[in-house]
Amino acid sequence: MIILCVFLILCCNLVQGQFPRACTTSATLRSKSCCPLWKDGSLCGSSSGRGRCRDRVVFTSLASGRVRQYDDDRLDWPKYYYDKSCECFGNYSGYNCGGCRYGYFGEKCDRTHTVERKEIRELSLLERKRFFSYLALAKTTKSQDFVILYTGDRHHKDTYKFVDASIYDVFSWIHYYSIKAILQNGTFDDTTNYAHQGPAFPGWHRLGLLFLERQIQLLTGDEYFALPYWDWREDKNCSICTNAFLGDNDVQGFLSPYSHFAFWKSICSGYNYDEAYCLGADDQNQMEKLHRKPGVSPDAPSLPTIQDVEETLKWEDFDRPPYDRSARRSFRNALEGFIDPKDGVTRQIGMHNQVHVYLGGTMGEVPISSNDPIFVLHHCFIDKIFEEWLCRHNATSDMYPENDQPGQGPNECSTPYFPCIRNKDLLRNSTNFGYIYSKYQGM
């Protein structure tokens, strides 16, 4: 029975991610077509009714007459790379429609189940040890399905190359890639990006977590695996920063040699400048080890409180003009942490941002912060607050606002996930994606 289950999962792998290895050969890149064969020998599994290869995968929110002065490869995702890609039917998904949408399982994607994400301190010792060993496996197993992009000079697209990465590193890289400054008419604009400082923030991170969770399910054959979260409300001193959990650190910030992640290195560290996409992801010498300095930064000496979370949840508008870090009385901007959740106006480092700054080290460097697994636990809690807000305000996808942030329009594809999931379609309850959160400390 166990063997059968493993087989069923492994035969229908493939979920959203970037870049599909099958779509990075020179022939596919030249033809701008990402419609790989499924195992039935047809493009996108079309003979089996799973999907079809179609033109114009991009949904753009801007009026067609408007000229965009961008040279950015991620804009109107995935248009720069592909004109054609798979459109999957029903419960099917994945770059060749060989996989299932989140929450669906089995060869025909007709089985559903819901996993429960728990607070890490709610896990049994066995569950916790399993989580750490799954992460270790994801960090050291090369992704079969995905590769990552690198270049030392983003201006010259003929220098772009695709290289192997481990499953955890693909997850980490997707975050790094989404955050890079936007190349606009030859210069870099780092005031906006595809995943932050705009209405895409909560949904973008939701997809990233789903990607990692599904990849780990596929890797281990454990369909019921769920990511844990860290409820940091009122936490006095990063109580999970111990070797039994996420790891203790020394005064310089490096993790204790007796902790689970002591020997993890950060991909893309050292390449945190505009021109590069993670040049040398395979260069071990360039990569720094994980480090943390909880509570050291004067900008965030403590973690957010229960009251901060309640004040954040009270804002009724999902987001408000101008839909960036200056938006007032916006749930998204309070959650992301650019305004005081109490008055919705005063600029401050709060909530999501506060936890990054509080932890410092790798987590304090936003582009590479996803290298530290505490990022996963932190963002699961941010996602839990997002879920709480969706429930309390009966939110629906039509609450996602039109806006001018590149890649963050309601009908634009969440960038750089693949195949396309529109930003507005992420404004739906987590049960639509096959997971729920446990109740913990009154929330």
Ligand SMILES: *[C@@H]1O[C@H](CO)[C@@H](O)[C@H](O)[C@H]1NC(C)=O
């Ligand atoms: C999708 O899965 C659901 C739940 O198992 C099933 O009832 C439905 O028939 C499936 N849809 C398609 C189009 O296969």
Ligand SMILES: *[C@@H]1O[C@H](CO)[C@@H](O)[C@H](O)[C@H]1NC(C)=O
């Ligand atoms: C873009 O750059 C070109 C050449 O430097 C310049 O002529 C043009 O005005 C610029 N456009 C915008 C919108 O900045």
Ligand SMILES: *[C@@H]1O[C@H](CO)[C@@H](O)[C@H](O)[C@H]1NC(C)=O
């Ligand atoms: C906080 O944790 C650090 C590292 O584990 C420890 O050195 C420090 O004494 C703790 N501070 C308090 C106030 O508990």
